[in-house]
Structures are given as C-alpha cells and as structure tokens.
Amino acid sequence: MPLFYQQNINATSKMAIWSITESLDFFEQKVSSNVQITHPIKKVQHLAARLLLQDLIPDLDPKLIKYAANGKPFLENSHYHFSVSHCNGYAACIVSSKDPVGIDIELIQDKVGKVAHKFIHKSEWDTIKLLNEEDQLKQMTFFWAAKEAMYKMNEKLGIDFSEQLRIEEVASASKGILNASILSDVLALEVQIHYEITNNFVWAVSVI
DSSP, rough: OOEEEEEEEEEEEEEEEEOOOOOHHHHHHHHOOOOOOOOOHHHHHHHHHHHHHHHHTTTTOOOEEEEEETTEEEEEEOEEEEEEEEEETEEEEEEEEOOOOOEEEEEOOTTHHHHHGTTOOHHHHHHHSSSSSHHHHHHHHHHHHHHHHHHHHHHOOOOOOOHHHHHOOOOOOEEEEEEEEEOOOOOOOEEEEEEEESSEEEEHHHHH
C-alpha cells in the first residue's frame, strides 16, 4: 500500500493519501472493522482508509471508533478528531489533535456536471462559467470535494450545500488555500480549504 502523499496542514492537523493497489486479503490481514460491507471494492476502500487512520494514529484502538447520526466516524473518549474519504484507487485521511476537520477526495469525471446545481451557489457559478470546459470540470470537482469536507467537519444534518457552504472564488492554482464559510441562521463559521487539483482527482480538507 504505497504512501502517495502526506502533508502537515497546520500545527495540530496532518493528512495523507494512499494509492490502493493491494487485494482485499491484504487489508483484512492488516486491519479490522465492525462495519459490514459486502461489495468487495467498497470494502477495500473502507479498510484502506481505516489502515491509513491507524498509520496516522499509531496508538489507535479500533474499538473506540463510533458513528454519528450523519454517518461520520469519530473516536469515543479521545482528543483526536479525524475524517476519511475514498474513491476508486485512493484513500485519504486527516487527523487533528485539537479541532474538528473534514476531508474529501473526488475523481475528476463528467458526471459531476449533472449534480453541480445541488452544491454550487449562483455566485460561485458566475465565476466558474467564465472558464473553459476543461477547467470548469476541475472547478466543479473542487467545489464538490471542498464542500464535502466542510460538511464532514460541521457534523450537522440537513445542511444546504449550495446556500450554506460558500466558497466565493475559484481555485486559481493547482494547489493552495482558500477561505470559505459555513452559514447558519445565527452565525458564519469561517474555515480554510487546503486543496490540490491533479490531472485525475481533487482532494480538499476543511480546517478552522
């Protein structure tokens, strides 16, 4: 299981991405999980993310991993916060010793355009539509990954991705940091989006 990428996001948070090349047998010998998954590819992705989490937290007790109402995994009775994500061929994880965090990794695929209206606000689309077709696809994928990371960090059900998760500028560089906001009726939580856009996938993390 080769380490593809690792980065310290800030003084208390670190993330990593693994390239999944091993078989299901490999992961079942390395890591355990009480989550019942029958689809072999999805099970490999799940176990790869779990193994990556154990790599980032060497003293992790898997029995402490619980699941919130929105499906987010968390560590019971632990100061660590974490988030995991996976897509075809990759698993990603971010760990923080202080604050909630979120991570997402998405393949760059045409199908994102079919659902973009569900998560991109009009003001955000006004900046995306000025780009050429290839860059539009990358930016839509970036917005999707960034907002998924924001949602995972926020830990609340029923949030409107288009209206309440806002990023007012496009990712003009292939790698960088952008400011974003998680809006509610009473306040706006300002967050930072760390990201990278590659030729075939985008990863994004959300931190306070």
